[in-house]
Amino acid sequence: xxxxxxxxxxxxxxxxxxxxxxxxxxxxxxxxxxxxxxxxxxxxxxxxxxxxxxxxxxxxxxxxxxxxxxxxxxxxxxxxxxxxxxxxxxxxxxxxxxxxxxxxxxxxxxxxxxxxxxxxxxxxxxxxxxxxxxxxxxxxxxxxxxxxxxxxxxxxxxxxxxxxxxxxxxxxxxxxxxxxxxxxxxxxxxxxxxxxxxxxxxxxxxxxxxxxxxxxxxxxxxxxxxxxxxxxxxxxxxxxxxxxxxxxxxxxxxxxxxxxxxxxxxxxxxxxxxxxxxxxxxxxxxxxxxxxxxxxxxxxxxxxxxxxxxxxxxxxxxxxxxxxxxxxxxxxxxxxxxxxxxxxxxxxxxxxxxxxxxxxxxxxxxxxxxx
Ligand SMILES: C[S@@+](CC[C@H](N)C(=O)[O-])C[C@H]1O[C@@H](n2cnc3c(N)ncnc32)[C@H](O)[C@@H]1O
Numbered sequence: 533x534x535x536x537x538x539x540x541x542x543x544x545x546x547x548x549x550x551x552x553x554x555x556x557x558x559x560x561x562x563x564x565x566x567x568x569x570x571x572x573x574x575x576x577x578x579x580x581x582x583x584x585x586x587x588x589x590x591x592x593x594x595x596x597x598x599x600x601x602x603x604x605x606x607x608x609x610x611x612x613x614x615x616x617x618x619x620x621x622x623x624x625x626x627x628x629x630x631x632x633x634x635x636x637x638x639x640x641x642x643x644x645x646x647x648x649x650x651x652x653x654x655x656x657x658x659x660x661x662x663x664x665x666x667x668x669x670x671x672x673x674x675x676x677x678x679x680x681x682x683x684x685x686x687x688x689x690x691x692x693x694x695x696x697x698x699x700x701x702x703x704x705x706x707x708x709x710x711x712x713x714x715x716x717x718x719x720x721x722x723x724x725x726x727x728x729x730x731x732x733x734x735x736x737x738x739x740x741x742x743x744x745x746x747x748x749x750x751x752x753x754x755x756x757x758x759x760x761x762x763x764x765x766x767x768x769x770x771x772x773x774x775x776x777x778x779x780x781x782x783x784x785x786x787x788x789x790x791x792x793x794x795x796x797x798x799x800x801x802x803x804x805x806x807x808x809x810x811x812x813x814x815x816x817x818x819x820x821x822x823x824x825x826x827x828x829x830x831x832x833x834x835x836x837x838x839x840x841x842x843x844x845x846x847x848x849x850x851x852x853x854x855x856x857x858x859x860x861x862x863x864x865x866x867x868x869x870x871x872x873x874x875x876x877x878x879x880x881x882x883x884x885x886x887x888x889x890x891x892x893x894x895x896x897x898x899x900x901x902x903x
Contacts, residue, residue: 553890
């Protein structure tokens with residue numbers, strides 16, 4: 533184990549996907565983390581701040597005692613940028629990058645890592661962030677590099693493409709090193725499949741699970757009661773599905789979606805639209821990585837989130853992914869504990885940066901800080 537030598541700040545820290553990757557890489561320790569959502573902040577703290585010293589559970593605008601750091605990492609909420617969001621340029625969430633820039637400046641950091649959805653690179657805010665790191669900008673002594681990274685290339689069983697901007701005033705970083713590829717070879721392993729992730733360990737999540745709920749448990753987090761902490765296995769929970777829903781899901785084989793439903797099983801609102809998102813009510817495939825996990829992965833009607841187990845005449849698992857499965861798809865393992873309601877934990881999971889991707893970025897950053 534390497535001695536951690538660089539101080540990091542994690543802004544918009546969520547459940548700590550970025551921090552998990554940076555700590556796993558081995559060169560970093562956390563000086564402070566900022567997260568407004570109490571459940572997410574509690575999850576962060578039970579994993580990385582058991583002494584309760586560096587988790588600021590509040591609005592980033594109120595985070596004024598900025599400690600010195602070598603690197604500031606963060607991914608502001610993507611709803612303003614995401615293709616699925618409203619993309620409103622006046623959305624206050626789109627201004628949060630300015631707070632990010634402020635903290636980078638006040639911390640005296642040598643480097644920053646700004647993570648966001650793929651389409652962030654095509655937004656006005658992206659141009660403004662890059663301009664801040666240009667001559668005359670607030671971070672004019674920084675130079676920025678932009679990477680488009682797929683979590684599957686770094687060992688997560690998920691195709692999730694993200695824009696990662698690395699800013700540095702001490703020189704460029706090397707490209708984060710891929711470990712996996714769609715077409716393996718040349719030192720790359722094949723993308724991890726859902727079969728490997730769910731059935732071949734290190735965590736085995738049996739497909740046939742029904743009617744399981746979160747256990748009763750709560751902690752006091754900074755004076756607020758929050759459910760948890762829950763282990764990964766506690767999150768292998770299901771919802772109650774009505775009979776008609778299960779009949780619908782039973783018609784959908786791996787790789788298929790709502791268009792495969794017979795006319796009489798279509799939702800009435802769909803009958804009027806023969807086009808639209810084909811991923812709706814989609815079923816995943818055992819031999820591929822998952823599609824991008826979002827915050828409502830537990831609702832089959834929200835995407836391609838049906839469990840991949842489906843045999844014609846054999847075992848069919850007619851439910852969405854459990855929270856535990858979604859966390860594994862994101863690259864979390866049994867070390868990570870979770871706090872909050874089921875919906876709150878789903879948001880934390882869906883919003884996280886996959887730790888294996890974060891670890892690869894951390895290695896690139898550490899390489900430059902060590903140079
Ligand atoms: C995309 S998530 C970050 C995920 C995180 N980087 C990870 O890897 O797990 C964005 C987070 O920003 C938090 N957030 C939104 N507005 C905020 C604000 N004004 N101040 C602090 N946190 C905020 C949200 O609650 C959410 O957890």
